[in-house]
Amino acid sequence: MSTPIGSDIGRVDGRLKVTGAARYSADHPLDRVAHAHVVVSAISRGRVRSMNVDDARGAPGVLAVYTPFAAPRLYPVAHIMVENYAVLQDPQVRFRGQVIGVVVAETPEQARDAAALVTAEYDETPARTSLSAGLPGVPVFPLEEGAPVNPTVLAPGVASIDAALSASAVLVDAAFTQQPQSHVPIEPQNTTAVWQNDHLTVYSGCHVPPLFALMLATRVGVTPDRVRVISTFVGGGFGSKVPAWSDAALAAVAARELGRPVRLVLTREQSMILAGHRPLITQRVRLGADRDGTLNALSHDSAAEMSAVGGWPTAPAAQTSGVLYRTRNLAMDQRLVELDTPATRAMRAPDEAPGAFALETAMDELAVALGMDPVELRLRNEPTTVPVTGQAWTSRRMADCYRIGAERFGWADRNPVPGARVEGDWSIGVGMASAVYPAHATPTQVRMRMRDDGNVVVSASTPDLGTGTYTMVSIVASDALGVPIAQITPELGDSSLPLGGAAVGSRGTSMLAPAIQTAAQALITALTDLAVQTTGSPFQGRDPATLTYRQGRIEAGVDSASFAELLAMARMPAVEVTPPPPTPQAESLAANGFGAHFCEVRVNRFTGEIRVNRFTSVFDVGRVISARTARSQLVGGIVFGIGGALLEANPIEENGRFASGNLADYLVAVNADIPAIDVSWLDYSDTAFSSAGARGLGELGNVGSSAAVGNAVYNATGIRVRDLPITLDTLIG
Numbered sequence: 001m002s003t004p005i006g007s008d009i010g011r012v013d014g015r016l017k018v019t020g021a022a023r024y025s026a027d028h029p030l031d032r033v034a035h036a037h038v039v040v041s042a043i044s045r046g047r048v049r050s051m052n053v054d055d056a057r058g059a060p061g062v063l064a065v066y067t068p069f070a071a072p073r074l075y076p077v078a079h080i081m082v083e084n085y086a087v088l089q090d091p092q093v094r095f096r097g098q099v100i101g102v103v104v105a106e107t108p109e110q111a112r113d114a115a116a117l118v119t120a121e122y123d124e125t126p127a128r129t130s131l132s133a134g135l136p137g138v139p140v141f142p143l144e145e146g147a148p149v150n151p152t153v154l155a156p157g158v159a160s161i162d163a164a165l166s167a168s169a170v171l172v173d174a175a176f177t178q179q180p181q182s183h184v185p186i187e188p189q190n191t192t193a194v195w196q197n198d199h200l201t202v203y204s205g206c207h208v209p210p211l212f213a214l215m216l217a218t219r220v221g222v223t224p225d226r227v228r229v230i231s232t233f234v235g236g237g238f239g240s241k242v243p244a245w246s247d248a249a250l251a252a253v254a255a256r257e258l259g260r261p262v263r264l265v266l267t268r269e270q271s272m273i274l275a276g277h278r279p280l281i282t283q284r285v286r287l288g289a290d291r292d293g294t295l296n297a298l299s300h301d302s303a304a305e306m307s308a309v310g311g312w313p314t315a316p317a318a319q320t321s322g323v324l325y326r327t328r329n330l331a332m333d334q335r336l337v338e339l340d341t342p343a344t345r346a347m348r349a350p351d352e353a354p355g356a357f358a359l360e361t362a363m364d365e366l367a368v369a370l371g372m373d374p375v376e377l378r379l380r381n382e383p384t385t386v387p388v389t390g391q392a393w394t395s396r397r398m399a400d401c402y403r404i405g406a407e408r409f410g411w412a413d414r415n416p417v418p419g420a421r422v423e424g425d426w427s428i429g430v431g432m433a434s435a436v437y438p439a440h441a442t443p444t445q446v447r448m449r450m451r452d453d454g455n456v457v458v459s460a461s462t463p464d465l466g467t468g469t470y471t472m473v474s475i476v477a478s479d480a481l482g483v484p485i486a487q488i489t490p491e492l493g494d495s496s497l498p499l500g501g502a503a504v505g506s507r508g509t510s511m512l513a514p515a516i517q518t519a520a521q522a523l524i525t526a527l528t529d530l531a532v533q534t535t536g537s538p539f540q541g542r543d544p545a546t547l548t549y550r551q552g553r554i555e556a557g558v559d560s561a562s563f564a565e566l567l568a569m570a571r572m573p574a575v576e577v578t579p580p581p582p583t584p585q586a587e588s589l590a591a592n593g594f595g596a597h598f599c600e601v602r603v604n605r606f607t608g609e610i611r612v613n614r615f616t617s618v619f620d621v622g623r624v625i626s627a628r629t630a631r632s633q634l635v636g637g638i639v640f641g642i643g644g645a646l647l648e649a650n651p652i653e654e655n656g657r658f659a660s661g662n663l664a665d666y667l668v669a670v671n672a673d674i675p676a677i678d679v680s681w682l683d684y685s686d687t688a689f690s691s692a693g694a695r696g697l698g699e700l701g702n703v704g705s706s707a708a709v710g711n712a713v714y715n716a717t718g719i720r721v722r723d724l725p726i727t728l729d730t731l732i733g
């Protein structure tokens with residue numbers, strides 16, 4: 001059998017999905033399920049003085065109405081990254097759109113209609129809703145305790161980053177703003193809660209079922225062993241489905257109170273408010289270089305919205321300016337500004353995508369100031385060690401990404417003079433940018449079970465967000481066991497399964513693939529032991545070392561038996577292993593995914609309309625396991641980046657309200673906005689990273705892709721837009 005690793009295999013769950021057989025969390029049929037609808041605040045800050053719920057209580061089908069004045073008990077979660085208050089436990093309003101009531105009824109329509117009958121009176125106080133009100137904020141706090149927050153590296157004898165910048169021959173100083181972006185996975189936020197014998201089962205599409213279970217247990221006030229979270233299929237997730245938000249807790253306690261299952265599906269607008277958003281971010285990047293393009297100083301500052309109710313501590317510089325280029329002097333000042341806005345939340349490459357937009361735009365400006373090719377500028381400053389830590393990488397072939405990308409794109413044909421290329425009504429321009437994203441190989445666990453029906457079940461709590469995890473797991477297990485893909489049954493997305501890696505931070509493949517290989521080895525050992533111990537087996541009593549395993553069979557000389565035959569002889573339904581996690585990579589090494597984007601745009605000379613003509617990206621991610629779904633992730637990240645550059649924005653108005661609450665107003669890139677995207681990768685195994693050699697790639701395509709678009713717009717027009725999204729009005733003079 002040739003290895004399926006890296007081949008273009010269709011999604012193993014594709015048929016289930018296209019035939020509607022895949023059950024997403026709100027699809028599970030349950031007896032007597034009641035439906036909940038939330039009532040949200042119409043002010044941004046203050047308190048609810050009174051509420052009138054009489055009409056709602058009397059409406060058809062209504063089973064219960066909960067408000068801050070009459071609600072089941074809930075508890076706060078002490079976790080830095082999630083909203084920090086317990087919903088409905090006090091009349092305080094912390095942001096516009098906060099849940100102030102829940103109506104439960106027999107049908108979703110009855111719950112929604114009754115919720116519309118609830119009225120509230122408020123005592124309003126002024127809310128902080130814009131960044132300028134809160135500057136300069138507080139230094140960002142690290143996700144891992146003890147991590148340096150705002151590291152500074154200065155060459156010997158250099159007094160400060162400002163001194164290093166002033167001493168540079170060429171200086172770029174650029175400020176950037178990007179508006180909040182909303183999480184809009186196809187599947188809106190939803191939870192179905194079922195209690196049985198004081199145990200809670202929850203169906204909710206999420207990133208990390210065990211973490212979700214833990215948070216929900218805390219919110220509800222039960223021990224974690226009593227909560228199971230099932231997340232078999234997820235309708236997309238870009239970070240919003242990591243925490244158990246208030247809606248999940250409300251479904252759980254309502255189900256307990258009413259003694260029947262309760263389903264709470266947030267509307268699209270409620271999902272956009274109540275499940276986090278990419279924050280409002282301002283950045284300033286200063287670059288100082290010698291005349292030959294050698295980077296001498298890099299300063300990267302940021303101030304990001306941080307909701308008073310908690311959220312994601314955005315740190316755009318650390319994993320971009322901290323790892324991309326060699327420089328003698330490096331400093332960052334990343335800050336958070338507290339606002340009375342809905343909780344912020346990580347969104348795909350949450351720090352790296354905004355950080356790379358600023359850094360990679362500034363690098364383009366530096367190339368212009370130097371009169372140097374932007375690719376050449378980057379090659380000149382390609383580092384061999386991480387600037388801040390001095391670590392070497394497991395592997396870094398960024399230079400190949402630049403060279404191969406430039407070749408595939410035809411970069412050599414570019415005209416560096418802005419606005420020089422005109423075709424009819426359109427100005428044509430090209431731009432490039434770098435991509436970088438951390439890779440994680442933290443050891444994790446899977447369970448592997450060979451069954452007497454000839455199938456192998458591979459189990460882990462990690463869900464498939466739609467990214468292709470089922471397919472990846474099947475491929476790795478098929479390769480490691482030499483068993484056809486059709487005989488592998490991946491079982492994913494359930495907090496009761498062995499603790500697989502979290503589906504966050506692009507680590508599904510990087511963590512699961514080596515764990516699957518470890519489990520396969522353990523399984524082969526267990527099967528060999530069984531072969532020599534089983535009465536009637538042709539291998540009985542032999543030295544296990546004389547047996548070989550090949551393609552699902554144990555062999556020695558002329559004797560051969562499939563694992564199904566061995567199990568039958570042993571009268572066992574299965575042999576199963578859950579080995580300890582594999583040894584982690586050498587901690588002295590840094591690991592990142594890398595890439596180079598090249599983009600061509602056309603900008604209408606009269607209307608400012610921007611269209612992307614073509615896009616080429618080359619990535620260094622180590623081994624690609626599943627070509628089909630890897631390509632899909634990388635293309636998806638680039639589409640996300642194009643959308644972020646040109647379309648996606650949900651500004652928070654002065655009154656604390658998001659400008660958009662639906663997909664008609666909140667623009668994401670659609671097919672008509674996206675040209676053919678040429679994605680490729682350097683195909684090799686990063687053996688210093690893990691036994692599987694795969695570093696992961698879910699977020700990488702999103703990093704730098706917005707900057708490549710912006711840099712192309714500059715080349716087309718001579719206009720440098722530093723605020724996202726780039727809108728037509730900024731391009732007509």
Ligand code: MOS
Pocket residue numbers: 207238239240242346347348349350503504505506
């Ligand atoms: Mo992702 S934004 O790491 O869930």
